[in-house]
């Protein structure tokens with residue numbers, strides 16, 4: 001099996017895993033992975049639980065649709081990550097419940113909207129930036145992500161949901177899950193006085209495990 005065929009299978013397998021555990025519902029969300037001559041991305045209006053690997057869309061390096069079903073309308077978000085983060089090999093966009101709930105809260109810190117409450121969010125996701133609301137499929141959100149210059153591996157789209165990049169498809173999926181669980185903790189603890197990780201704690205994690 002070619003490496004692209006394996007990647008197609010991997011996208012379908014991990015997408016189904018996310019769907020089966022309720023990280024995505026209906027036809028929400030999209031997943032992409034970089035390939036040598038462009039990228040693979042889930043088709044628009046497809047359900048992450050029932051992808052046919054052979055029908056996953058392929059775009060060339062300029063974003064032209066070259067094969068498979070019609071690509072996700074959020075291809076702009078995905079391309080913005082690949083263009084600004086050369087280390088990114090995959091991107092996951094979800095409407096996962098708690099991260100999306102947090103994206104609708106009006107008083108979150110735009111520069112650190114998923115603050116580090118436990119170590120794994122530092123180790124797998126890093127600091128998360130809030131991107132203002134755009135209609136789904138509006139290329140403007142991609143333009144804003146490009147303006148961030150690759151400083152964030154993940155962003156939260158206001159009133160919409162997270163977009164998370166990783167070195168490969170498994171890392172991007174794990175990071176999206178970690179972001180969701182952290183959003184859940186933050187909302188569970190919203191009314192409680194909290195002991196957050198300190199700047200020293202975060203720096204130690206970045207030194208030992210690498211910065212995201």
Ligand SMILES: O=C(CO)COP(=O)(O)O
Pocket residue numbers: 027028029030042043044045046071072073074093136137
């Ligand atoms: O999450 C989505 C829109 O933001 C789903 O869009 P697509 O079905 O075009 O991938």
Ligand SMILES: [Zn+2]
Pocket residue numbers: 028029093094095136160161
């Ligand atoms: Zn969406």
